[in-house]
Amino acid sequence: MGLDDFMDLDSETKKSYTKSEDDNEESSTQKEVTSKSGPYGYSSFDEYEDTINGTVEQDEELFKYKLPIYPHITLFSAAKPGKRYTRSRDQKKVVCLYHENTQLKSIPRELLMLDTGECERELCIDAISDRVGEDVDPSTSVNLYMFGHTRHIVKMAIGDSMTDNWNLNNIDHVLKSIYNESYTQEFRKRDTVDDKLKSIDHIDEW
Secondary structure, three states: OOHHHOOOOOOOOOOOOOOOOOHHHHHHHHOOOOOOOOOOOOOOHHHHHOOEEEEEOOOOOOHHHHOOEEEEEEOOOOOOOOOEEEEOOOOOEEEEEEEEEEEHHHOOHHHHHHHHOOOOHHHHHHHHHHHHOOOOOOOOEEEEEEEEEHHHHHHHHHHHHHOOOOOHHHHHHHHHHHOOOOOOOOEEOOOOOEEOHHHOOOOOOO
C-alpha cells in the first residue's frame, strides 16, 4: 500500500548527506591487525578508506540510523548507488544501495514512517517538509535513497557464514556483535572452531 491509501489526497499539506569508522571497529581491528589485512575483503585499511566518497547528511536522531539498512527521502541529490560515504553526525560508514525519483504518494507508508520517525500521515508530511525546507504534498517528486551500514551488513554475512542454525543464542550473539556490545558469547563456526564474531572483520580479499 502506498501513500495514496495512507492519507486524504484532497487535502494538500509540507540537506544531503563525510570520514573515520566507529571507535570500537578501529580500536579492535586496526590495533590488532595493523598492516596485516584490511576489513571487508580489502587488502588494507587504507585501501578500504580510499573507497569513501564523501559525507552524507544525518539530520535527525532517528532509530533508522541504528539499522543495517534504512531509507532517506529528500528533494535533493544525496548520493550515488554503489558509492560509500561517512555519515555526518556519527561518522559511520554507509553504502548507497538504491536511488529512485518518484512521487511521495508512491512510497509505501511503512517506509515513510521509518524514514520520518512518525506514524501519523500529517506528521510524516511535516517531517519531510521540515527536512527539505519547503512544503511537500503527495504529488511532490522526491528522491528515495536506501543506505546500508557497511559494518552491520558485513557482520550479518560473516554470521551467516559461521552458522547453520539460527537459534536464539546465535541471533542474540550476532546482534550483540553488530552493535558492539561489550560482552558476547563465543560463537561456534560451522567447522566447530570457536571464535568471537565481535572482533572479526576480515574476509578473503575480493
